[in-house]
Amino acid sequence: MEKYQLALIARLKEQLELWLEAEQCPHTNPDRHSDQQSVATSDELYRFLHTIRGTSGTIGLSRISEEAASLMNALELQPQDEWPRSDLKQFLSPLVVLVQGEHAAAPVKVDAGKAGSNVKGSLLLVDDDEAILAYLTEELGRRGYGVTATTDPAIALRLVHTSNPDAMVLDLHLQMSSGIDIMLAAREQAAAVHTPVLMMSADMSPTAPVQALRLGADDYIVKPLHATELAARLERLLLRKRVAEELASVDSLTAVLNRTQLPELYREAVSATGNTGHDGFLLMFQLANLEQINLTWGEEAGNAALSGLAQCLSSRLSGESESELQAVVRYSGSRFIVLLRGMEKEAVQIYIERVKQRLSTFWPEGEDRGLITVVYTQMEPALEAANETLHGLLRLSRSAKEIAERPMNEQADKGCILEFGS
Structure with missing residues (x-):
C-alpha cells in the first residue's frame, strides 16, 4: 500500500504548490500575483478535499483523511465563491503541515488499466483519483476480479460497449462528470441495462446515497472504504445478477x-x-x-x-x-x-x-x-x-x-x- 500512499502525497504536494506559490498561480488571469488574487473557486476546493478524504482514508493515510473531512465541514461554515491565496494558505495550513511531513513518489498512472483473473467477474472501475484506482484495481484483482479502470468518463462509456463488464464501480463526484451521469448513459446501451452499479463517494451528506439509489444505483459505499467490504458488496451484487439471469431464462412452472x-x-x-x-x-x-x-x-x-x-x-x-x-x-x-x-x-x-x-x-x-x-x-x-x-x-x-x-x-x-x- 505504501506505493499508493507515496503517489498520493506527490499529487497533493503538486496541487498545493500550484495553489499556494505565487509564481505558479493557475487561475485564469495571468496578471494575478498578489496574495489577494483568487487562485481557486469554492467548487474546486471542495472537490479537492472530497477526493483527498476518500482516497487517503482508503489507502491508510487516516490523519490526512480526517483533516480533509474537518476542512470540508469548515468549508460549509465559511462559504465564499473565490479563494484568494492568502485565505487559502491559512485555511489549508493544517493539511499542508501533514503533507509536508510525508515523502513523495512518482504519481501512479492509470488509464483503462487491467488486472485480475476474472474468476469472480469483470468490473469497470471509474474514479478521477489515480491512486485509489490503482490501489483498488490491485486489491480487487487479488480477490479474483478482472478489473478495467479509467479516470476518463468517455473511455468508461466505450468500455461498457466493448467489454460488457459484469458490474460497474463508479465514483459519485468526478471532475468532468459524475458517476450518475455515467450510469444513466451506460444503461442506454442494451447490453448494460441490467448491469449492477455500485456508487462510491466521500460525500458525507445524507442526501447523496438517497439520490444515487433513487436514480438506479444498486449499492452505495462511503469513502474511506475497505477493499474487503467493497469485494463483499460486489460479490453480493453479482450473485443477485446471476440469480436474476437464471430466473429470466427459465420457465417458472416447468423449470426448463x-x-x-x-x-x-x-x-x-x-x-x-x-x-x-x-x-x-x-x-x-x-x-x-x-x-x-x-x-x-x-x-x-x-x-x-x-x-x-x-x-x-x-x-x-x-x-x-x-x-x-x-x-x-x-x-x-x-x-x-x-x-x-x-x-x-x-x-x-x-x-x-x-x-x-x-x-x-x-x-x-x-x-x-x-x-x-x-x-x-x-x-x-x-x-x-x-x-x-x-x-x-x-x-x-x-x-x-x-x-x-x-x-x-x-x-x-x-x-x-x-x-x-x-
Whole structure:
C-alpha cells in the first residue's frame, strides 16, 4: 500500500504548490500575483478535499483523511465563491503541515488499466483519483476480479460497449462528470441495462446515497472504504445478477428454458451441426389434451401434467450423448421444443420412441390418458431462416392429429401422436 500512499502525497504536494506559490498561480488571469488574487473557486476546493478524504482514508493515510473531512465541514461554515491565496494558505495550513511531513513518489498512472483473473467477474472501475484506482484495481484483482479502470468518463462509456463488464464501480463526484451521469448513459446501451452499479463517494451528506439509489444505483459505499467490504458488496451484487439471469431464462412452472433463449440455442445448434457434418432437428411436443385435463381435474392437475412432460424431456438430456441433445424449451402454454444436433434422421424416430417409453413414469397418477403430438423438422443452416423454420414447425404441430394416422416412415409432414397413462 505504501506505493499508493507515496503517489498520493506527490499529487497533493503538486496541487498545493500550484495553489499556494505565487509564481505558479493557475487561475485564469495571468496578471494575478498578489496574495489577494483568487487562485481557486469554492467548487474546486471542495472537490479537492472530497477526493483527498476518500482516497487517503482508503489507502491508510487516516490523519490526512480526517483533516480533509474537518476542512470540508469548515468549508460549509465559511462559504465564499473565490479563494484568494492568502485565505487559502491559512485555511489549508493544517493539511499542508501533514503533507509536508510525508515523502513523495512518482504519481501512479492509470488509464483503462487491467488486472485480475476474472474468476469472480469483470468490473469497470471509474474514479478521477489515480491512486485509489490503482490501489483498488490491485486489491480487487487479488480477490479474483478482472478489473478495467479509467479516470476518463468517455473511455468508461466505450468500455461498457466493448467489454460488457459484469458490474460497474463508479465514483459519485468526478471532475468532468459524475458517476450518475455515467450510469444513466451506460444503461442506454442494451447490453448494460441490467448491469449492477455500485456508487462510491466521500460525500458525507445524507442526501447523496438517497439520490444515487433513487436514480438506479444498486449499492452505495462511503469513502474511506475497505477493499474487503467493497469485494463483499460486489460479490453480493453479482450473485443477485446471476440469480436474476437464471430466473429470466427459465420457465417458472416447468423449470426448463423459456422461449427467450431459443434464438441463441438455435444459433449454437446450427454451428454444432456444421462442425459434425450431421443434421440438426427441432422437435415440438404438445400436450394436446391439456384443456380437457384442466376442465376435468382442474388447473393444478394440468400444471402437474406439463411439469411431468418437461421432466421427461429433460431427463432424456441427461441420458443421451451431449453431441445429440442440446436443450428443452417451453415454447408456449402446452408446447415444448427439443433441439437435437449431430443426428441422422433415423435417430430422431428412435429418440421419440424412447420418450414414449418414459412418459408414463412422469404422468400424474389417477389422471386421464395423456395425448401428446410430436412434429419435427430439420434445421436450416442459414440463421435468417430460423423464424420461418419455427413457424413451419408450429403449423405442423397444429395439424399433427390429422397426419398422425400414417406410419412414421410414410409421414412427409413428420407428425405422430403418443398416448400413455391410465
